[in-house]
Amino acid sequence: MANIKEIARQAGVSVSTVSRVLNGHPHVAQEKRQAVLDTVRRLNYSRNLNAVQLIKGRSGMIGVLLPYIHHPYFTMLLEGITREALEAGVQLVLCQTDYRTEREVGMLERLRMKGLDGVIVCSRALEWERLEPYAAFGPLVVCERPGSKQVSAVYIDHYRCFREAMDYLHRRGHRRIGFSLGRGGSSSSRERRRAYADMLAKWSEPAREAWVLPGCFTIEDGAQLLKRVLAMNERPTALIVTGDEVAVGLMSEAARQGVRIPGDLALIGFDNQPISRMFDLTAIDNGLTDMGGAAFRLLHERLTGRGEIVQRELPFSLVERSTV
Amino acid sequence: MANIKEIARQAGVSVSTVSRVLNGHPHVAQEKRQAVLDTVRRLNYSRNLNAVQLIKGRSGMIGVLLPYIHHPYFTMLLEGITREALEAGVQLVLCQTDYRTEREVGMLERLRMKGLDGVIVCSRALEWERLEPYAAFGPLVVCERPGSKQVSAVYIDHYRCFREAMDYLHRRGHRRIGFSLGRGGSSSSRERRRAYADMLAKWSEPAREAWVLPGCFTIEDGAQLLKRVLAMNERPTALIVTGDEVAVGLMSEAARQGVRIPGDLALIGFDNQPISRMFDLTAIDNGLTDMGGAAFRLLHERLTGRGEIVQRELPFSLVERSTV
DNA sequence: GTGAAAGCGCTAACAT
DNA sequence: ATGTTAGCGCTTTCAC
Numbered sequence: 080m081a082n083i084k085e086i087a088r089q090a091g092v093s094v095s096t097v098s099r100v101l102n103g104h105p106h107v108a109q110e111k112r113q114a115v116l117d118t119v120r121r122l123n124y125s126r127n128l129n130a131v132q133l134i135k136g137r138s139g140m141i142g143v144l145l146p147y148i149h150h151p152y153f154t155m156l157l158e159g160i161t162r163e164a165l166e167a168g169v170q171l172v173l174c175q176t177d178y179r180t181e182r183e184v185g186m187l188e189r190l191r192m193k194g195l196d197g198v199i200v201c202s203r204a205l206e207w208e209r210l211e212p213y214a215a216f217g218p219l220v221v222c223e224r225p226g227s228k229q230v231s232a233v234y235i236d237h238y239r240c241f242r243e244a245m246d247y248l249h250r251r252g253h254r255r256i257g258f259s260l261g262r263g264g265s266s267s268s269r270e271r272r273r274a275y276a277d278m279l280a281k282w283s284e285p286a287r288e289a290w291v292l293p294g295c296f297t298i299e300d301g302a303q304l305l306k307r308v309l310a311m312n313e314r315p316t317a318l319i320v321t322g323d324e325v326a327v328g329l330m331s332e333a334a335r336q337g338v339r340i341p342g343d344l345a346l347i348g349f350d351n352q353p354i355s356r357m358f359d360l361t362a363i364d365n366g367l368t369d370m371g372g373a374a375f376r377l378l379h380e381r382l383t384g385r386g387e388i389v390q391r392e393l394p395f396s397l398v399e400r401s402t403v
Numbered sequence: 404m405a406n407i408k409e410i411a412r413q414a415g416v417s418v419s420t421v422s423r424v425l426n427g428h429p430h431v432a433q434e435k436r437q438a439v440l441d442t443v444r445r446l447n448y449s450r451n452l453n454a455v456q457l458i459k460g461r462s463g464m465i466g467v468l469l470p471y472i473h474h475p476y477f478t479m480l481l482e483g484i485t486r487e488a489l490e491a492g493v494q495l496v497l498c499q500t501d502y503r504t505e506r507e508v509g510m511l512e513r514l515r516m517k518g519l520d521g522v523i524v525c526s527r528a529l530e531w532e533r534l535e536p537y538a539a540f541g542p543l544v545v546c547e548r549p550g551s552k553q554v555s556a557v558y559i560d561h562y563r564c565f566r567e568a569m570d571y572l573h574r575r576g577h578r579r580i581g582f583s584l585g586r587g588g589s590s591s592s593r594e595r596r597r598a599y600a601d602m603l604a605k606w607s608e609p610a611r612e613a614w615v616l617p618g619c620f621t622i623e624d625g626a627q628l629l630k631r632v633l634a635m636n637e638r639p640t641a642l643i644v645t646g647d648e649v650a651v652g653l654m655s656e657a658a659r660q661g662v663r664i665p666g667d668l669a670l671i672g673f674d675n676q677p678i679s680r681m682f683d684l685t686a687i688d689n690g691l692t693d694m695g696g697a698a699f700r701l702l703h704e705r706l707t708g709r710g711e712i713v714q715r716e717l718p719f720s721l722v723e724r725s726t727v
Numbered sequence: 728g729t730g731a732a733a734g735c736g737c738t739a740a741c742a743t
Numbered sequence: 744a745t746g747t748t749a750g751c752g753c754t755t756t757c758a759c
Contacts, residue, residue, distance in 0.1 A: 093746040128518035130736035133453040149482045158473045161499045173497045175485045194452035357622045417730040454752035
């Protein structure tokens with residue numbers, strides 16, 4: 080494969096002139112420019128990115144860390160990131176982590192080694208103390224409430240969000256409220272547990288640990304979830320389900336079992352996925368696609384000079400449909 | 404940031420020794436090795452990937468070209484690719500193309516510029532004539548019936564697959580069969596149209612262009628699809644729907660409209676997505692996740708020496724559930 | 728076992 | 744406007 084030196088030789092100019100032409104710099108005589116362009120075409124030449132990146136100190140790519148590519152939550156987030164990245168002409172390097180810290184670290188090491196210009200962390204298993212130091216090597220954006228001053232962040236207030244959902248159910252007469260969680264230990268789960276406890280205390284209702292239902296991720300988990308609820312002696316009258324796909328799984332099982340929704344069980348979903356519109360599910364819209372877009376823009380602004388570390392809370396809304 | 408030269412100086416050895424230690428080569432005295440390791444740790448040094456990639460002529464990354472990241476078909480394919488890539492320690496560079504050829508070309512140019520070691524094409528808008536030349540710059544794998552000898556391929560026989568679906572419906576007594584398509588002009592769509600025409604001819608049934616329903620991608624499109632069918636004077640008794648998400652959208656609309664499935668309308672979906680299990684949808688399993696995995700392995704085998712261009716047809720199966 | 732030195736392919740400061 | 748040259752940070756002969 081030809082290199083810039085060969086182009087220079089055959090075009091009868093110096094390497095710097097070739098480089099100038101390649102990079103669209105001014106101050107090159109028209110005829111020389113043409114000679115270079117002709118030679119480039121004739122030799123079917125193209126630049127070696129690795130050399131360019133080495134000398135420029137940047138890779139032109141950013142990393143995206145996410146646990147599961149096939150989960151609707153992350154798919155929506157990624158959709159927002161991708162859309163903006165496309166716009167900005169930045170390539171994304173994807174890493175599916177399965178929440179394994181060694182994979183998260185692997186990606187961050189890539190940042191440190193200048194293989195990446197920045198990293199968006201959609202969700203993580205890594206402790207803040209281990210994540211934070213990597214901020215020294217390039218901008219980091221997390222899609223959650225930040226546990227460090229060194230990273231940019233976009234997130235919603237899960238505590239307030241969950242209270243709002245509970246309050247909505249309460250106003251509709253529900254006193255016996257349960258809820259599902261994904262990983263029980265994530266920071267959003269903790270915020271939700273706290274909101275749950277606070278609201279119950281405010282209403283002087285007893286907290287029931289049995290109505291906290293972790294481990295719900297998929298549409299199948301939703302079907303199981305209904306079965307778990309039906310098996311209870313004391314059942315909740317309403318469920319807040321984190322993830323519309325779980326709620327839809329529950330609804331489809333409810334149809335099979337003859338459980339009426341919202342008559343027998345009211346439902347609020349999370350994410351406002353396309354599927355929730357189809358099944359007329361009342362849901363919290365946490366603006367995931369926008370969040371992804373915002374995450375990318377925050378990163379990109381830091382990369383292009385303008386822009387500091389920003390930690391921004393994003394709005395959410397409750398979309399009223401027919402399941403409450 | 405320190406470089407290898409600085410490490411060498413402070414450790415009191417030569418750069419080559421440092422390089423040897425860094426790359427785990429043998430024939431380095433234990434004490435020198437330790438001195439290097441200590442200095443590396445002390446200066447918090449790490450290699451510059453761009454320099455390594457420049458000299459090695461490889462990037463350690465492969466590109467993945469896909470039109471829509473949020474579509475279940477591609478999400479499943481990507482899941483398979485990702486799983487294998489993880490295993491092999493290869494990073495994926497993702498490009499959502501929206502079927503825009505300039506984006507596809509952009510990624511392929513990256514291959515040519517040694518920014519990528521190979522590319523998996525999940526689906527494309529680019530003509531074969533424009534894609535083929537890039538095979539000279541690195542292995543290419545397509546996930547469809549190949550239109551060039553220069554690329555590896557994994558694919559299923561859409562023609563046979565569609566015939567099998569039609570035959571299944573025929574054996575169950577259906578004579579009036581319609582079908583949906585995504586992009587009407589894709590190569591799989593063409594195969595399906597051909598299978599449709601051939602089967603109808605074989606049964607001496609008239610072909611009805613009105614029962615070919617393109618433009619169906621989403622769950623919402625599925626709901627629309629039912630409405631289109633209900634508005635027909637002559638309705639099909641069975642529908643083959645390319646994409647389970649479309650079929651599920653149709654089913655949920657059917658429930659609202661009081662249309663019984665399979666009583667009033669039989670349904671066969673495609674992809675065998677998780678959602679199809681939940682809704683008990685009879686579907687063609689085209690092994691998308693396996694296909695993604697196979698695509699990656701084919702690429703990786705070429706990259707690691709063993710392995711030539713392989714074009715492999717993959718099996719499919721019909722999963723009988725309750726919608727026929 | 729170890730080091731010197733020659734690149735990998737490119738950009739940009741500097742000189743003209 | 745154009746050329747010369749010094750790197751960017753690393754790997755890898757080759758010689759000792």
